[in-house]
Amino acid sequence: MIFSFSATADFDFLTQFARHVGVPVDNDTMLIPEALGQGYIRRLAFGADFKITLHHYTLKEDLIIKRNCFEGGNDLITIFFYSNEQSLEIAFDNNPNVLFSQRDDSAVQVTSNDLSSTIRFPAKHKISYAVIGVMVPRLKSMLTLRKPNTILQTITSSGNSFLFFESMTAETKLLLKNMASLNMDDSLSHFYMQIKVQELLYVLFHQLSKRESTTHQNINSADAERLLHIRNEIIGDLSVPPVLGELAHIAAMSETKLKQLFKQTFGSSIYNYFQQARMEEAAFLLKQGRRSVAEVGYELGFTNLSHFSRLFEKHYGLKPKRFSSSS
Structure with missing residues (x-):
């Protein structure tokens, strides 16, 4: 309908x-x-x-x-x-x-x-x-x-x-x-x-x-559609960090315009948005209890599990292993 x-x-x-x-x-x-x-x-x-x-x-x-x-x-x-x-x-x-x-x-x-x-x-x-x-x-x-x-x-x-x-x-x-x-x-x-x-x-x-005060740039429907597409490109594979030049090419925007409009719309830089989504996915997977901390870390592209643990703790206040056992 x-x-x-x-x-x-x-x-x-x-x-x-x-x-x-x-x-x-x-x-x-x-x-x-x-x-x-x-x-x-x-x-x-x-x-x-x-x-x-x-x-x-x-x-x-x-x-x-x-x-x-x-x-x-x-x-x-x-x-x-x-x-x-x-x-x-x-x-x-x-x-x-x-x-x-x-x-x-x-x-x-x-x-x-x-x-x-x-x-x-x-x-x-x-x-x-x-x-x-x-x-x-x-x-x-x-x-x-x-x-x-x-x-x-x-x-x-x-x-x-x-x-x-x-x-x-x-x-x-x-x-x-x-x-x-x-x-x-x-x-x-x-x-x-x-x-x-x-x-x-x-x-x-x-x-x-709480968002940073920056000069506002008016947006149209075409820009909004491109930004939503870029957002989905970013979270489509959370094991691979986004490459600004590639995203700008997909969006048919300059890197400067893409960075500004993305942060304006979603309240976060492209890389920080990626990292937040990465940690949210890690938390979801750990709550399921079907994967070990190492498996979750490697699945999300971390080759250094200590780095994964530190980043996760920064976001959730608990190390991944403790978060998993408390879920």
Whole structure:
């Protein structure tokens, strides 16, 4: 199933999607029809300029959501939280065939509304995600920033084109889980949800506020697609360190532009992103208990196991052997 829309300021996903599948909206909730699967989509509005849509369902066929670039431009910011149990496919063209998420590496995406995107949700898997739509003036008034870094300045100013990815913290996952389990018949449920949505924003913007302040470079959909492709090149084989010149050639960018846009989008240099992914993969493999520390180290390209142990301890506070036995 394909659902396509343009990100205008007044677009309401719930109403239009319910119309697309031919079901009613009752009390700001749409139940997934049995012919398509099971679950629901719920919308909560805290004013015309601040809304969240919660998605919890399992579908019988793949769902492709295509957001078309709105060339008229407006101050709408979209923040996408995906608590994945299955890999998520995100693309910024019409062919979503690249996995974004690895293992439990859930995605948080912050974007201006002038970028097109395509997201594919796999059939027969539990889908759980939330989308916050907020206008720049409302967000700026909520954050009350005193000394924002360039990332926050970019997001809270009009006319910028941007895309930022952040990892999802354990705190964010717990907030989303609590929001999903709330009894909406409770008379104070709407008040509770507004507080929790603002907590989500606090955690996210606290992460973004820690990023290095550098000159922002506007991004377009073609750049976003190339960056996502480069990210997947980097993590495709974690036993081989990335070579900047080769990645720049693949991205059809200069090395300088690639380095700047990658760090701007993902919050880390290409090599540091590689090392972080490497350590996360090591932790995952060690938790499985099927490989020794040496096997994990060699599989991830370390010829010096002492170096692997030191690097792992720097990331997780425990040596690999102790981490493995404590998992």
